Amino acid sequence: MQVPARFAYERADSVPHALQLLERYGPEARVVAGGHSLIPMMKLRLAQPEALIDINGLTELGQITVEGEELVIGALVRHAELLAHTIATDLFPIFRDAERVIADPIVRNRGTVGGSLCQADPSEDLSAVFSALRATAVIQAGGAPSRKVPIRAFHHGPYETAVEPGELLVQLRVPIRTGTGSAYEKVERRVGDWPVAAAGAVLRVVDGVIEQAGIGLTAVGAEHFCSPEAERYLEGRQPGEEAFAQAGRIAAEHCEPHADQRGPADYKRHLAAELTRRALAAAAERI
């Protein structure tokens, strides 16, 4: 039987309360939302936090809204809620593509958007999605105004983020711009598996020319889950098969995949190219 080590448990009833609790328990406390990464790690005793601060009661973090030119997604929004939110998925079909292939319905019912990003697993699909979308993370500390961190500065490395002890990720803000299409392509060994590799693409085309491109890469060792080199290559060009294929090649060149039982590095690099190409083509179709 897998059982975790001893820990304290507190249930927060508001954001300020959660921040108070985090301060009280210090750096060995962990926030638990959906718990689909943290709890298994605790049961395997790979993680032994001294306290869990449960934020599942913070309904104020569970909203999806449009505020001006931004789509605002609360950190506690469940995967299933994002998948079912047609305003969000119509604006950004990349959410629909990605959320449909994240784990399974049971995990998606409970797991949260913020939890996924804060876990900062190199194989996390949403990290690449928000990176492609150039989202902004809103982080709240106790007794201070919230601060905004561009998503491409949010991840500091595997399992490390800009969220400091005593802070809470509260929102993701995604800029809404006309003429945009987006898509996500993933290869997995089986439904619900972590990706072998995946790629997301966001294209904004103005007057037949790519004005801005966002390319997100998952599980291939891409810094900040994106490929600025491929994005720069695309910007100012006309969308098309050859441009997308070349962007894929550039993305593959600049990532650093590692071999594991999901596949060898050369295959993952190949997927970075192939899936980037496919995602770009699908994104272009959706503009």
Place this chain on the structure above:
Amino acid sequence: MSYGRMHRKEDARFIRGRGTYTDDVRLPGMLYGAILRSPHAHARIVSVDASAAEAHPKVRAVITGQTLAGLGLAWMPTLSQDIQAVLATDKVRFQGQEVAFVVAEDAYSARDALELIDVEYEPLDAVVDARTALDQDAPVIRDDLEGRTDNHLFDWEAGDRARTDAIFERAEVKVAQDMLYPRVHPAPLETCGAVADFDKVTGKLTVWCPTQAPHAHRTLYAMVAGLPEHKIRVISPDIGGGFGGKVGIYPGYVCAIVGSIVTGRPVKWMEDRSENLMSTSFARDYHMRGEIAATRDGKIQAIRVKVLADHGAFNGTAQPTKFPAGFFHVFSGSYDVEAAHCEVTGVYTNKAPGGVAYACSFRVTEAVYLVERMVDVLAAELGTDPAELRLRNLLRPEQFPYHSPTGWEYDSGDYPRALRLALDMAGYDKLRAEQADRRARGELMGIGISFFTEAVGAGPRKHMDILGLGMADGAELRVHPTGKAVLRVSCQSQGQGHETTFAQIVGHELGIPADDVEVVHGDTDQTPFGLGTYGSRSTPVSGAAAAIVSRKVRDRARIVAAAMLEASPDDLEWSDGTWSVVGDPASGKSLAEIALAAHSNLELPDGVEGHLDAVTVYNPPNLTYPFGAYICVVDVDPGTGQVRVRRFVAVDDCGVRINPMIVEGQIHGGLADGVGMALMQVMAFDEDGNHLGASFMDYLLPTSMECPSWELGETVTPSPAHPIGAKGVGESATVGSPAAVVNAVVDALAPYGVRHADMPLTPANVWRVVNGDPFRTDLAIS
């Protein structure tokens, strides 16, 4: 009257969450055990310091290898004439091996205390790759065995070597292929565990555990621990899947028993998922080289096989004693060949023991995979359609009973009929035309065929035993005065539906509804002796016993009915579930009427003592040989290597079907297993012997999303050896389907010149195969 589809009687409790599994057993005063396991695959144990764990306020006992050595229980016999460490004393020999056992007041404290045990290891080089196990400089794993200087376990052969070699020498066409059937795991949803309760006052030991062979466990505990057998009761409650992984006795069971004896309180131990995947019986791990000799026009003449078998650190395979490679030598399969020969070499490696699990029918799985892959390799060599090549070589109906070149006697079959039906159902010619169109467009579509012959239902006892216990099964049938019956059988269901199927057999024989028959099983104090449920033997052996014991009851009923009707038993006939005077059906007496009379003041004639109850032991005259034809259609994404199983047609012939719904359910499960093995499952190890698949995040089980809607067909060729003509079916689909899936994928990759690819065909593997650079699927990917 009672054969046919009916809902499973056991499902009423399962779907309401009212089953009783081992982990549901809660006894007053029960303690909880946890096992400390080795982090190393191969290491010398320098010291074990358990003092801090013993000082934990909630710990009641810490048992180490030294504790057990003092009791003479540090080692136990395996089911294959080897010994296995219960708790390691000298060395650890695989990652996850049992080192110490903590008994505490609750599961949390037991787990906490494991971290307080200080074990000092001196790591040794590990033998991970079976292909290097016999190298001169390979570390010797089993230095506990006197005089052991290498990792060689056994050499075994079957068939006629000289004749086979002679055919190969003059053959017009020869093909050869190396292939790996990788190490996989049955991964039942319920892990292993036990609740042991030793009563010091009565001296009785009761063990609840999910065993597929409760009676064999009882006898082995008596032989090994010296406990009197009549003071041992093994209860196998509801089981959440066995697949062969719950046949043997695991160290944890022994630890729970010792824990209960030491503390005087009941002890529960349940392993977690990682423990289950790391330490319990694996399956397969056969490195094979197959060869076929044939004529230029496609007549298969001989088959030759060499196998390197990875048995792990202890030879713990559960199979009939005289067959160290199980039934692998049925590898000539469904084909009419002149000669065949196989050589199997078993080796020790630093991996968990086991070997036959995951519904493999004692390694018929490996045999079918080998021959079905080889037939496709030959088809590619000859440029012949694989369906056509099979039809040309399948055994013909008039050849049965068929004596195979490796010593088997196939009971019955009409193979071409089954294959033709499958081809018709699939629309084979249309599929081939579609494939040609798609290939012209650069798309990869594959069609794979597998034809299998299974050998299931062990014994007979003269050929089949485990540790000297012959493979025959008892059955007892009681008929209550009102005509309701209770059948007691030795085998135990792990999902096969025995409570329904066996009730239907009794009902059919006695003319009563299956709902009027209760099946009692899984408790050695309540049931007659028998060898258990594995190798698809329940219906072939215990099911036959149920039919025979029912007929004994029916014969007794005849005598009682004769007394009731004041006629001679010879003048009665059995029809429509009644005994009646010949020519006078209105005189018929039902079983309920006869049962009441048998318990009444009716004066009974000689030959009946007063009721209808009967007992039997069924020793099968032969195995049963179910067979089938499977066709799989896949699409492969050339850009990513992803395989999608589009269709799967499965024609099974398991003789007479007692409950077709249950048969189909078993086939569905086995087909899903096959997709899992072919496409995603493997237990690989890195060079240090670390297990790379010790969770369900790493060891993948197939889901409905990977499975097409199965298309099932059937033919019925009764077994002449079985009293109701039934054959085993539980493992047929697991045995037959992997080859169909792999053949389909290899067929899809034919435009790249691919003739073989090892399982599992993950996207990465397929992509590397297409690029001519396949990796070893059983090792760490680098």
